[in-house]
Amino acid sequence: MIIQAKRHNRKVAVLFVDVDNFKYINDTYGHDVGDEFLKNISRCLIHSLRPGDLVGRMGGDEFIVVLDDVAKVEDIQMVCRRILENCKNFNHRDIKIAATMSIGVSVYPDDSEDYEELIRFADIAMYNSKQKGKNTFEFYSKELAEKLKQRIEMINKIVDAIEKEKFVVFYQPILDISRIENFNQIKEEIINKDLVIGFEALVRWFEDGKLIPPLSFIPLAEENNLIFDIGKIVLRKSMNEMKNINKMLFVNASAKEFEHPLYFDTLLKIVEETNFDPSKLNIEITESLIIRNIDYFMKMSSSLINRGIRICIDDFGSGYSSFSSLVQLPANMIKIDRSFVSKIEEDEKVRKIVKTMVDIAYILGFDVVAEGVETIEQLKILQELNCKYAQGFLFFKPMPLEELLIQLAPARN
Structure with missing residues (x-):
């Protein structure tokens, strides 16, 4: 996708999505409910994306979303808001869980032209979303990376x-x-x-x-x-x-x-x-x-x-x-x-x-x-x-x- 974006001079956005407080859900309701919860999140993410976008699970409660052919920042913001809205409720049998997620965003080629680096930058931005109170999204910036470096x-x-x-x-x-x-x-x-x-x-x-x-x-x-x-x-x-x-x-x-x-x-x-x-x-x-x-x-x-x-x-x-x-x-x-x-x-x-x-x-x-x-x-x-x-x-x-x-x-x- 990045190769095609480079060939056609287009932007690509990488979203690092992390489920907030998933450990609490697992510890409270058990791993079976936790697994169903993650499956539900996967479906919500797919339904929130545009045709041609990709979603994959990194492991645990982390997902990577790739938005193809991004024209402007507002398009990315719209998808992030749609994800937060569509995935906020989970019902399983008699269990109701209010779900929130923290999302970090990096953009090709503005932030980097390397895929692994884009994921790392999106992860940094996601971490800042959690610091801001969770249930939100944040774009990567060099200032953000420096702030995280100082924190570490x-x-x-x-x-x-x-x-x-x-x-x-x-x-x-x-x-x-x-x-x-x-x-x-x-x-x-x-x-x-x-x-x-x-x-x-x-x-x-x-x-x-x-x-x-x-x-x-x-x-x-x-x-x-x-x-x-x-x-x-x-x-x-x-x-x-x-x-x-x-x-x-x-x-x-x-x-x-x-x-x-x-x-x-x-x-x-x-x-x-x-x-x-x-x-x-x-x-x-x-x-x-x-x-x-x-x-x-x-x-x-x-x-x-x-x-x-x-x-x-x-x-x-x-x-x-x-x-x-x-x-x-x-x-x-x-x-x-x-x-x-x-x-x-x-x-x-x-x-x-x-x-x-x-x-x-x-x-x-x-x-x-x-x-x-x-x-x-x-x-x-x-x-x-x-x-x-x-x-x-x-x-x-x-x-x-x-x-x-x-x-x-x-x-x-």
């Missing part, structure tokens, strides 16, 4: 950093703000009144002397099942560094970590190996995890609390869960999301919401921490709303523990 290089660096334990822990204090009276000398009051109740452990990564922003590697680590290994490093280092300090330790657990089958046993093992007091350990779980997997959260959190470990619901209010759900949750503390704290100065409705959060939390026996406090006015309002604990740049930025303890030295026992 970053993943390799993360793997190397895990093996060599390059990740370090910074800490941000959590304070009892109810006892702050002199707003012109906040840090002096923190030190003199010993207002620090604990420290939140935050992972940091320096490569070649430069700080790599957490948002540059944490999402990648989660997507590639590397976050559990990073989490183990943070747990072990923070417990070793904090075990002789008479303060609470707060450690984040992402959804991927908390749902990992080895998380519970690994956490308890590290607590034992570091000789850390479990009653001073707070595991922070985001509200979004609780909403999507409430039964698992209830079981795991109850087990950890029974071992003396505290549970903190992080980013509370960002996941749109109902206040009534708090009644059933096994937890000790909630952290009010910084998106609320940032608006309490100018938005009366937000202040009322925060006040309601604080009041209900206290009624249910939870401690409350406000995250992201950056101004004195926010601090004053939080005091008025009876929020006892807070953290944020107004007080301290995250920093190495040794540096932080020097700043807090007069308050240490």
Whole structure:
């Protein structure tokens, strides 16, 4: 087909089609249903194409479509949209499955004149479709290839950093703000009144002397099942560094970590190996995890609390869960999301919401921490709303523990 296109000076499009979440379909309904599902996808693809176009299965849930004699980009877009529309529903006996696909497109001769290279480029574009949320199509470009190359290089660096334990822990204090009276000398009051109740452990990564922003590697680590290994490093280092300090330790657990089958046993093992007091350990779980997997959260959190470990619901209010759900949750503390704290100065409705959060939390026996406090006015309002604990740049930025303890030295026992 490409030879003919070259002879007649025509364009050919190569589509790399990948079924989204096929493993979930196989695991949920069994391989027999999975096979029927793929047969249905094959029929849908054939019916979505024009006379003269070709379709073939690469293996597993991947298909290659070749569009012959393409006049303009709009023709390719039309076929892609038709594929996504025609193949979106699958019915087999009493089973109904909503099917989506990610499609990558490369074009001869614009992107390459080599067939294998066109398939590889279409695969790169398909990968980007998945990154955009799936159920869509994307055209190959050199910029896209460079972006993928950088992504792969970053993943390799993360793997190397895990093996060599390059990740370090910074800490941000959590304070009892109810006892702050002199707003012109906040840090002096923190030190003199010993207002620090604990420290939140935050992972940091320096490569070649430069700080790599957490948002540059944490999402990648989660997507590639590397976050559990990073989490183990943070747990072990923070417990070793904090075990002789008479303060609470707060450690984040992402959804991927908390749902990992080895998380519970690994956490308890590290607590034992570091000789850390479990009653001073707070595991922070985001509200979004609780909403999507409430039964698992209830079981795991109850087990950890029974071992003396505290549970903190992080980013509370960002996941749109109902206040009534708090009644059933096994937890000790909630952290009010910084998106609320940032608006309490100018938005009366937000202040009322925060006040309601604080009041209900206290009624249910939870401690409350406000995250992201950056101004004195926010601090004053939080005091008025009876929020006892807070953290944020107004007080301290995250920093190495040794540096932080020097700043807090007069308050240490």
